[in-house]
Amino acid sequence: MISQSSSSRVSRCRICRPRSFTVRHESTALHFYQNKQLDLYASREAKRLTLRQLVFFGRSMTEERLIQSANYVRTELPVRIAHRLRDLQALPYVVVTQEGVAKVYELYWSAFEQFRRYPPITNIKENEAFCEFLRRILDEHGSVIPNLSLGLSISSPYLTPDALDSFMRRMLVSRISRRVLTQHHLALSDTFVGKKSTRYTDSEPRVGIIYTGLDVRRSIEKCAKLLKQRPSDVGSDYEGVEMGAVSPEVVIEGNLETKFSYIREHLEYIVFELLKNSMRATRLKHRQSSSVPPIVATIALGANDIGIRISDQGGGFNFNAHSPQVKTPSDLCSFSHVRNPQRMEDSRLGTLRSVSSRREGVWATVHEQVESWQKPQDSENGGGNDDPGKKAGVGRHSRLGIGLPMSNIFATYLGGSLDIVSLDGWGTDVYVRLPKLVSLR
Amino acid sequence: MNSRLHRPLTSISSRRGYITPRRAPAANTRQVTELLDKHASSPPRPLNLSALLSFGRPLTPESLLASVSYALEEIPKRLATRVRSIEALPFIVGTNPYVSNILSSYKQSFLWFATYPTPKTIEENANFAEMLEELVEIHANDIPTMAKGFQECARYLSPEEINQFLDGAIRNRISVRLIAEQHVALSRAFQSQEKACNFGVVNTITSPAQMVRMCGSFVSELCEATLGASPSIVIDGYPDSTFAYVPVHLEYILTEILKNSFRATVENHSRQSPATRAQSLPPVMVTLSPPPRVTDSACRSSNSSGSNSNVSTLSNFYSIRVRDQGGGVSSSHISKIFSYAFTTAGRSADSDSNPDAYDYGDSGDGGGPYAAQHVGGIAAIAEGVGGGGAGQGNLFGEITGKGLQTGLGTIAGLGYGLPMSRLYAKYFGGSLDLVSLEGWGSDVFLKLRCLDEAGDSAI
Numbered sequence: 079m080i081s082q083s084s085s086s087r088v089s090r091c092r093i094c095r096p097r098s099f100t101v102r103h104e105s106t107a108l109h110f111y112q113n114k115q116l117d118l119y120a121s122r123e124a125k126r127l128t129l130r131q132l133v134f135f136g137r138s139m140t141e142e143r144l145i146q147s148a149n150y151v152r153t154e155l156p157v158r159i160a161h162r163l164r165d166l167q168a169l170p171y172v173v174v175t176q177e178g179v180a181k182v183y184e185l186y187w188s189a190f191e192q193f194r195r196y197p198p199i200t201n202i203k204e205n206e207a208f209c210e211f212l213r214r215i216l217d218e219h220g221s222v223i224p225n226l227s228l229g230l231s232i233s234s235p236y237l238t239p240d241a242l243d244s245f246m247r248r249m250l251v252s253r254i255s256r257r258v259l260t261q262h263h264l265a266l267s268d269t270f271v272g273k274k275s276t277r278y279t280d281s282e283p284r285v286g287i288i289y290t291g292l293d294v295r296r297s298i299e300k301c302a303k304l305l306k307q308r309p310s311d312v313g314s315d316y317e318g319v320e321m322g323a324v325s326p327e328v329v330i331e332g333n334l335e336t337k338f339s340y341i342r343e344h345l346e347y348i349v350f351e352l353l354k355n356s357m358r359a360t361r362l363k364h365r366q367s368s369s370v371p372p373i374v375a376t377i378a379l380g381a382n383d384i385g386i387r388i389s390d391q392g393g394g395f396n397f398n399a400h401s402p403q404v405k406t407p408s409d410l411c412s413f414s415h416v417r418n419p420q421r422m423e424d425s426r427l428g429t430l431r432s433v434s435s436r437r438e439g440v441w442a443t444v445h446e447q448v449e450s451w452q453k454p455q456d457s458e459n460g461g462g463n464d465d466p467g468k469k470a471g472v473g474r475h476s477r478l479g480i481g482l483p484m485s486n487i488f489a490t491y492l493g494g495s496l497d498i499v500s501l502d503g504w505g506t507d508v509y510v511r512l513p514k515l516v517s518l519r
Numbered sequence: 520m521n522s523r524l525h526r527p528l529t530s531i532s533s534r535r536g537y538i539t540p541r542r543a544p545a546a547n548t549r550q551v552t553e554l555l556d557k558h559a560s561s562p563p564r565p566l567n568l569s570a571l572l573s574f575g576r577p578l579t580p581e582s583l584l585a586s587v588s589y590a591l592e593e594i595p596k597r598l599a600t601r602v603r604s605i606e607a608l609p610f611i612v613g614t615n616p617y618v619s620n621i622l623s624s625y626k627q628s629f630l631w632f633a634t635y636p637t638p639k640t641i642e643e644n645a646n647f648a649e650m651l652e653e654l655v656e657i658h659a660n661d662i663p664t665m666a667k668g669f670q671e672c673a674r675y676l677s678p679e680e681i682n683q684f685l686d687g688a689i690r691n692r693i694s695v696r697l698i699a700e701q702h703v704a705l706s707r708a709f710q711s712q713e714k715a716c717n718f719g720v721v722n723t724i725t726s727p728a729q730m731v732r733m734c735g736s737f738v739s740e741l742c743e744a745t746l747g748a749s750p751s752i753v754i755d756g757y758p759d760s761t762f763a764y765v766p767v768h769l770e771y772i773l774t775e776i777l778k779n780s781f782r783a784t785v786e787n788h789s790r791q792s793p794a795t796r797a798q799s800l801p802p803v804m805v806t807l808s809p810p811p812r813v814t815d816s817a818c819r820s821s822n823s824s825g826s827n828s829n830v831s832t833l834s835n836f837y838s839i840r841v842r843d844q845g846g847g848v849s850s851s852h853i854s855k856i857f858s859y860a861f862t863t864a865g866r867s868a869d870s871d872s873n874p875d876a877y878d879y880g881d882s883g884d885g886g887g888p889y890a891a892q893h894v895g896g897i898a899a900i901a902e903g904v905g906g907g908g909a910g911q912g913n914l915f916g917e918i919t920g921k922g923l924q925t926g927l928g929t930i931a932g933l934g935y936g937l938p939m940s941r942l943y944a945k946y947f948g949g950s951l952d953l954v955s956l957e958g959w960g961s962d963v964f965l966k967l968r969c970l971d972e973a974g975d976s977a978i
Binding site for chain 1: 756757806808809810811836838840847849850952954956957958959960962964
């Protein structure tokens, strides 16, 4: 682990330095006194934008507005990162020194410094450079989610469940918000200069990363189709229990014409994860039969929100040894091992470790998962015999366990909700509600 | 004119040929006060369900007499608590005629129990049981009566006070009726030498599917009569499953839930013409799921005691889901639906002008199809207060059957259905939740504790 003593000892002991940590040149004493810069930024309030404002702003792009957007991102992000750093600093000492958490702390500090020192942007060319900078940071921080999950799972004994879960929530919500702002600016820049986006390849109407006519049924169909094509060894960690071969159908009902403005990536992640869980449960419960009951997705158009209900017959909770054994369904979204004992399981931790050390990290998107299915098993980066995941006997595609908590964050951070209800012995219903922006012009 | 107001309040004067109404009713007599104090102060013996049921297993003359002795001890205690809690309400509420009628009715019943000599023989018990049964009938319409009273007192009581009072009162009432009905059932069974497994309040092979069909047909009739159409019910899950429960409780809860679902479904699809409406009404789906038994040999449940029975202790609840396409509950209403006396009946579909207004007030605004229900509801009350009971020719009278808890034979009206159903569900440790998919429909999740393994339930 990191040596906490003076700088001289650290610089001498190069061999002891774990290879996954960035080198800390200053001693912790110096770090303490230099915290003043951070306090300065942390004392500022975040300037939040609503989804509506993002769309409105992005609709009529001019060079001037693009530069404005760039500088907003440049000045806003260090403030928010500073808040996160202060939050980390408030955690118990023993927690932040754990693997995973320490890594995230270093990453955030590095980002903070870089943003803080970045000069103002005044023209398109500088914006191009800024966009490159942003892309690099997004990339570097790809491993935050697994590292944080790993670190906090291990630290679970040192924190009350409430403190742990509320901390994780603040971190993840902030992360999503920052990435939304960043990616939105990147998308707007690309559109403005006429660059063809590699990410958003279809012709559906959008402003930046917000799809203004997001067709809910189409998104559900897309996720269902992708999951059908999923290789059968992915996500299996049942130690000898064979999952059924037949994948359940997804039936869609409800207000089928529903369209609204939303970040498509988020909606599809949520639906993807929920369908994934439902399929897994259904296949497991009905593994003896040749036909499996379908999963029913219901779309509802409410006055202020869009509702999606995913209803399966996968047995619900407390059904057998493989179904979630939690007191209440919402405990599945908890990172505390007190609420969700699976967090401390060796296989789970092993998977998180192995994924944390991978270059690409985990961005919590559908795209990255689908891509990973196509990669052959043995050509992973940073794998090999040192892979702790391999040592723990888990496959490359073993479950991380972040699908539900991340879906919960995605659903709730703009004011929506995600509720899980189990009909023990029969199946599970998950209700997602996402806010509807009224009359976007 | 003024002289009337100044007339002394302590005496009823007949000097001038008319009676001055008292403003403040008389206090309890000393006998009543002493009895109330005695019974309200000694805490009710914490009887649990298995103890209550034990009087019938096996049923012998001795156990029957033990049962009546128990009933005569426990019921007055609980009635005394009830009397005291009503007397603790604000004075002005107590002067409301509906409330004061309930109060005197309870006092009378309390006195009857408190002064009744304990039966020492089977014949004496038979008399007692007969009168006990009548008493239960007399109190059949308590809840609608109290509801009406509270409706009129809306400006003197906050919703929280009402909720709190009613929660306690209804819980108390359930206990009393359980004890009373158990004893009545035992007495009957003893007389007829019944050997069935379903005497007493608990039926070990209650069939939810059967109850759903029964309640469904009743609600369907009501719905057709009121709204002109009704949806069908589709039962899935495990329709042949049974469990141990108090059938009348389940009956009440299912009826209320189905009433809501049926009403919502019809109202939501009311735009269509009546001719096609019947075919196009989406059915109400009821899914039945008995408590899962873990038989997996790979069971590594953390609760496992290492025994080979492999029976899951994580869930001994029977689950029922009622799913409708009634349009859901709007977000402005969702926090209120478990509040007593909140109802959307009686308002026209377009009058969401003040969605935050509770329908607490003295709303005699009988517009729309529910006007009859208000009348029916009041008719039910009026009969009940006078000491009538079931089958008195009420237009929407009480459902027949043994000891149904309330006289609410209306499709919608007083707004007590959901909160009371939830209380009933929670009584033995279960739950009732409603999840709404606004714009599409609602799901009600009912979880009921299986009473064969719930002996430790405190009642």
